[in-house]
Amino acid sequence: MDYETIQTIFVFLFITIFFIKLIISKINNIKIIQIYSQRGSLKQFLYEIMPLILVTIIILVTLSNYFERGPVIPDIYNFNFHYYINNIGLLIGSISFVFLILGYQQLGLNWKIGSGRNFNSLVTSGIFSITRNPVYVFFIMFSFSIFLLNGSIIFLLLSILLALSFHRVILQEEKNLEKLFKENYINYKKRTPRYL
Numbered sequence: 001m002d003y004e005t006i007q008t009i010f011v012f013l014f015i016t017i018f019f020i021k022l023i024i025s026k027i028n029n030i031k032i033i034q035i036y037s038q039r040g041s042l043k044q045f046l047y048e049i050m051p052l053i054l055v056t057i058i059i060l061v062t063l064s065n066y067f068e069r070g071p072v073i074p075d076i077y078n079f080n081f082h083y084y085i086n087n088i089g090l091l092i093g094s095i096s097f098v099f100l101i102l103g104y105q106q107l108g109l110n111w112k113i114g115s116g117r118n119f120n121s122l123v124t125s126g127i128f129s130i131t132r133n134p135v136y137v138f139f140i141m142f143s144f145s146i147f148l149l150n151g152s153i154i155f156l157l158l159s160i161l162l163a164l165s166f167h168r169v170i171l172q173e174e175k176n177l178e179k180l181f182k183e184n185y186i187n188y189k190k191r192t193p194r195y196l
Contacts, residue, residue, distance in 0.1 A: 003086045003149045008066040010093050011059050014100070014142065021104050047172070050165040051139070058143055058158050065150070079151035089148025096141035102127040103134035122181045124188050132192050136166045140195075170194065 081089075106126040127134045140163045147155035174194075177185045 003090070004066055006090060007062055007093070007146050007149045010097075010142065010146070011062045013097065015059070017097075017100060017104065044172075047165070047168050051162060051169060054158055054162045054165060055139065055143075058146060058155065058162070061154070061158075062146060062150075078153065081148065081151045085151075086149055089145045092141050092148065093145030096138045096145060099127060099131070099134040099141065100138035103138065107135075122177070122184055122188065124192070129192060131196055132188070132194055133166075133170055136170060137195055139166060 106123055106128060108123075131137050140159070143155065143159040143162050147159050174185075174189070178189075181188075
């Protein structure tokens with residue numbers, strides 16, 4: 001199996017997991033996308049929507065590369081990685097799904113997109129005892145693994161932009177969680193890293 005097929009399988013696996021989570025949330029009458037609350041500004045909206053846009057671009061370009069059976073991005077913008085680097089990308093991508101699945105599973109019905117959300121409880125056990133942001137870690141690892149699998153400089157840039165966008169979202173979430181859970185969240189922050 002070639003690396004292009006593997007990255008496409010990764011994308012389909014992510015889409016499947018994401019839609020299963022959406023369906024579970026819908027069954028439980030939970031509105032998961034809560035971007036740009038009434039209190040927010042246009043700047044806040046842009047900070048929150050940017051990761052969604054970047055993830056969508058990564059998915060669309062990956063799928064177009066596969067289904068067009070030729071690169072959408074010209075080869076002059078690609079690194080020709082040794083297959084060892086491609087295999088590292090495969091490993092990172094595979095490990096990233098552990099963070100996604102465990103993160104979604106352990107968040108339960110607390111999982112929502114955007115800062116206009118209410119949290120029912122503070123999840124600090126399981127994968128959340130290793131990192132405070134396993135789902136965001138997934139996205140960063142996942143996008144970087146796509147870059148290592150295909151060597152496209154465009155995916156490297158998208159990965160960097162995605163990491164920066166998520167970092168901004170995480171900082172806002174931390175403020176909200178600190179207000180909501182006070183000392184419990186502060187203690188959690190002291191013992192658990194933001195990323196890894």
